[in-house]
Amino acid sequence: MTTIIDVARLAGVSKTTVSRVINNYPHISPDKKNQVLQAMEQLGFTPNPSARRLRGQLATTIAVVVPKIVNPFFSYLVDAIEQVGYRSGYQTLICQTNEDKEKELSYLNLLRTKQADGIIMTSIENDWAQIEPYTEFGPIVLCNEYINKPDVPMIRVDQYQGTYIGVKHLIERGHRKIAYCTGGLFTEFGKDKDRNRGYQKALEEAGIPVNPAWILVDKHTIGDGKQVMQLLMEMKDRPTAVFAGSDEIAGGLMMAAKRAGLRIPDDLAIIGFDDQPIAEVLDPGLTTIRQPIARMGKKAGEILLAMLNEPSQGPAVYELPVELIIREST
Amino acid sequence: MTTIIDVARLAGVSKTTVSRVINNYPHISPDKKNQVLQAMEQLGFTPNPSARRLRGQLATTIAVVVPKIVNPFFSYLVDAIEQVGYRSGYQTLICQTNEDKEKELSYLNLLRTKQADGIIMTSIENDWAQIEPYTEFGPIVLCNEYINKPDVPMIRVDQYQGTYIGVKHLIERGHRKIAYCTGGLFTEFGKDKDRNRGYQKALEEAGIPVNPAWILVDKHTIGDGKQVMQLLMEMKDRPTAVFAGSDEIAGGLMMAAKRAGLRIPDDLAIIGFDDQPIAEVLDPGLTTIRQPIARMGKKAGEILLAMLNEPSQGPAVYELPVELIIREST
DNA sequence: TTGTACGCGTTATCAT
DNA sequence: ATGATAACGCGTACAA
Numbered sequence: 306m307t308t309i310i311d312v313a314r315l316a317g318v319s320k321t322t323v324s325r326v327i328n329n330y331p332h333i334s335p336d337k338k339n340q341v342l343q344a345m346e347q348l349g350f351t352p353n354p355s356a357r358r359l360r361g362q363l364a365t366t367i368a369v370v371v372p373k374i375v376n377p378f379f380s381y382l383v384d385a386i387e388q389v390g391y392r393s394g395y396q397t398l399i400c401q402t403n404e405d406k407e408k409e410l411s412y413l414n415l416l417r418t419k420q421a422d423g424i425i426m427t428s429i430e431n432d433w434a435q436i437e438p439y440t441e442f443g444p445i446v447l448c449n450e451y452i453n454k455p456d457v458p459m460i461r462v463d464q465y466q467g468t469y470i471g472v473k474h475l476i477e478r479g480h481r482k483i484a485y486c487t488g489g490l491f492t493e494f495g496k497d498k499d500r501n502r503g504y505q506k507a508l509e510e511a512g513i514p515v516n517p518a519w520i521l522v523d524k525h526t527i528g529d530g531k532q533v534m535q536l537l538m539e540m541k542d543r544p545t546a547v548f549a550g551s552d553e554i555a556g557g558l559m560m561a562a563k564r565a566g567l568r569i570p571d572d573l574a575i576i577g578f579d580d581q582p583i584a585e586v587l588d589p590g591l592t593t594i595r596q597p598i599a600r601m602g603k604k605a606g607e608i609l610l611a612m613l614n615e616p617s618q619g620p621a622v623y624e625l626p627v628e629l630i631i632r633e634s635t
Numbered sequence: 636m637t638t639i640i641d642v643a644r645l646a647g648v649s650k651t652t653v654s655r656v657i658n659n660y661p662h663i664s665p666d667k668k669n670q671v672l673q674a675m676e677q678l679g680f681t682p683n684p685s686a687r688r689l690r691g692q693l694a695t696t697i698a699v700v701v702p703k704i705v706n707p708f709f710s711y712l713v714d715a716i717e718q719v720g721y722r723s724g725y726q727t728l729i730c731q732t733n734e735d736k737e738k739e740l741s742y743l744n745l746l747r748t749k750q751a752d753g754i755i756m757t758s759i760e761n762d763w764a765q766i767e768p769y770t771e772f773g774p775i776v777l778c779n780e781y782i783n784k785p786d787v788p789m790i791r792v793d794q795y796q797g798t799y800i801g802v803k804h805l806i807e808r809g810h811r812k813i814a815y816c817t818g819g820l821f822t823e824f825g826k827d828k829d830r831n832r833g834y835q836k837a838l839e840e841a842g843i844p845v846n847p848a849w850i851l852v853d854k855h856t857i858g859d860g861k862q863v864m865q866l867l868m869e870m871k872d873r874p875t876a877v878f879a880g881s882d883e884i885a886g887g888l889m890m891a892a893k894r895a896g897l898r899i900p901d902d903l904a905i906i907g908f909d910d911q912p913i914a915e916v917l918d919p920g921l922t923t924i925r926q927p928i929a930r931m932g933k934k935a936g937e938i939l940l941a942m943l944n945e946p947s948q949g950p951a952v953y954e955l956p957v958e959l960i961i962r963e964s965t
Numbered sequence: 966t967t968g969t970a971c972g973c974g975t976t977a978t979c980a981t
Numbered sequence: 982a983t984g985a986t987a988a989c990g991c992g993t994a995c996a997a
Contacts, residue, residue, distance in 0.1 A: 306747075308974055319984045324976060332982055354748050356974035358685040359989050373714070374729075380710045384703070387731050391738070396745075399704075399729035401717050408721070415726075417636065418683045442636075527912050556916040563918060582857050586886040588893060588918040638990055649968045654992055662966060686990035689973050 307348045316344035327352060358419050367609060368398040368421035370412055372428045377581045382427055385602025393610050406430045416442040423609045444612035448605035460605045460623045467594040467627035468503030471576050472548055476511045478635055480546040480574060484519035487550050491520045519544050530557020538565055546574035552581045555591055574635040590632030597625045637678045646674035657682060694752035694943050698728040698745050702758045707911045712757055715932025723940055736760045746772040753939045756780060774942035778935035790935045790953045797924040797957035798833030801906050802878055806841045808965055810876040810904060814849035817880050821850045849874050860887020868895055876904035882911045885921055904965040920962030927955045
């Protein structure tokens with residue numbers, strides 16, 4: 306491993322001068338500067354980031370916390386963030402929590418130990434009170450998560466609005482028996498609370514009461530969708546439409562429904578969420594709520610970089626619009 | 636930032652003792668050990684990895700190089716690797732090359748600067764001659780890539796075999812006009828060369844000549860699949876089956892084919908590659924070649940960790956079996 | 966069993 | 982404009 310000292314020796318200067326060249330200090334004689342640059346080239350020297358980090362505040366790494374990278378929503382988010390970061394010379398550390406609280410905290414420690422200069426959290430497992438203290442060690446940006454009393458920037462889409470227009474669309478298609486899948490619980494304060502509100506509001510406006518039997522909680526995957534369809538088939542009073550909560554769940558639903566002989570959307574209408582690639586390729590094409598994933602990631606990355614460069618940035622909430630994409634499943 | 640010294644002060648011992656507790660040295664009096672542990676707990680102390688790295692050879696980070704994380708094949712691979720790593724206390728750095736040679740090299744530099752202790756490459760953009768020198772700085776494992784003269788471990792599936800059985804399956808279904816999509820080029824040495832060989836071998840055995848018009852190169856996405864279908868529709872001599880090269884391409888193909896009024900598999904048979912979740916949810920269900928992605932990732936992770944712990948590990952090639960999954964599209 | 970002192974590679978401070 | 986030196990947090994040879 307060649308160090309700054311090797312370069313200094315070869316160039317015949319002190320290591321201080323070498324350091325200055327590396328960091329583009331203004332007042333260096335062109336001669337020495339050239340000698341140093343040549344020596345660096347010749348030795349194939351690269352500064353040791355561990356040493357730089359230990360010494361001062363070198364910023365080269367951002368961390369992105371996601372629950373599951375195999376969820377396309379998050380892989381697209383990471384993709385967008387990584388691109389923004391790379392363009393500014395940052396490396397991206399991917400942190401998968403698998404929805405494990407402890408794992409999440411262990412990743413937050415990256416901030417304290419200066420392994421990461423800033424963190425983008427795309428999901429939150431612990432209470433905010435657990436996480437908030439870490440903001441002392443570096444900027445944290447929330448992307449796709451929503452906290453009531455935010456002292457950090459947040460980039461989000463209006464989940465309430467997205468769900469509302471989705472359910473309303475079903476109602477306008479004539480449906481009154483609308484099932485609802487959520488990745489969280491159907492509570493007023495927990496995960497997906499905004500979506501829950503949107504669902505209830507849309508029903509309420511149409512004078513439709515909520516049927517608890519048609520509320521399916523903790524659903525995420527294609528497999529979950531298939532399983533939900535089984536449940537629905539066994540009901541004596543079956544819904545005529547399903548708000549699936551994600552395109553994956555919708556895919557599972559659709560698959561099981563067709564296998565059971567149901568015609569879509571005639572016997573059962575299905576609406577997804579996200580507008581992932583899969584939505585387009587399903588048959589019939591999936592009506593869904595498009596989330597501007599790439600824009601969210603880009604924005605989150607840009608905000609974090611801005612905070613790293615000018616720590617004075619105040620918290621702000623950026624709300625990006627959702628869009629109803631009508632295809633053939635409704 | 637709380638350091639080892641803070642802990643030492645609070646526990647009333649020297650920092651050496653604290654260090655020894657952290658690193659599980661054998662000969663420490665239980666009293667002091669407890670005091671130290673308590674102090675660490677109380678202060679919420681976490682060792683600074685930059686310092687540890689700088690000091691000695693601490694291994695805590697592995698890097699995974701992928702072309703595109705939004706490709707489910709790679710996100711599942713990363714997922715598996717991350718889990719193996721985390722279980723052994725390693726962090727996973729995701730490096731997305733976007734198929735950019737320079738970017739790939741910049742990520743390899745992580746190894747030289749000890750930012751990463753080892754690297755798993757799931758794709759290779761540069762010539763191996765460019766990459767090989769970096770093995771000097773730390774272990775490199777190839778996962779899903781194949782080099783002829785390997786001096787590093789490789790985990791792979793037999794792409795030749797996978798393609799061969801896929802195409803043979805189509806032939807057994809009575810097809811003789813079989814189109815072929817590849818993510819690389821249709822050359823003897825480049826990317827996907829093994830697949831190309833498998834395709835040619837299967838045709839050859841059946842006495843079917845290769846029709847260059849039906850060879851589609853550089854295809855990856857659902858959009859590519861749709862585009863390919865357009866091309867096929869415009870041909871006066873149309874193939875009756877397509878080897879798609881990936882489940883995404885197959886999805887695009889299927890979608891466009893159905894839209895054009897073709898029945899699958901009667902008018903056009905389609906076979907994918909990977910057996911991703913999407914394969915199951917397509918209508919009709921997609922016949923495909925299953926790659927043991929999770930097992931590949933797990934194995935790659937384990938090998939890399941083994942090399943980090945016992946640098947004496949010799950290079951070896953692990954070949955995992957592929958499997959033909961027959962659904963309704965063929 | 967425990968502690969002192971040095972060095973890992975870099976940058977900031979203070980001289981010159 | 983340039984250089985000597987301390988300091989970042991940690992691990993370890995050496996001493997006690």
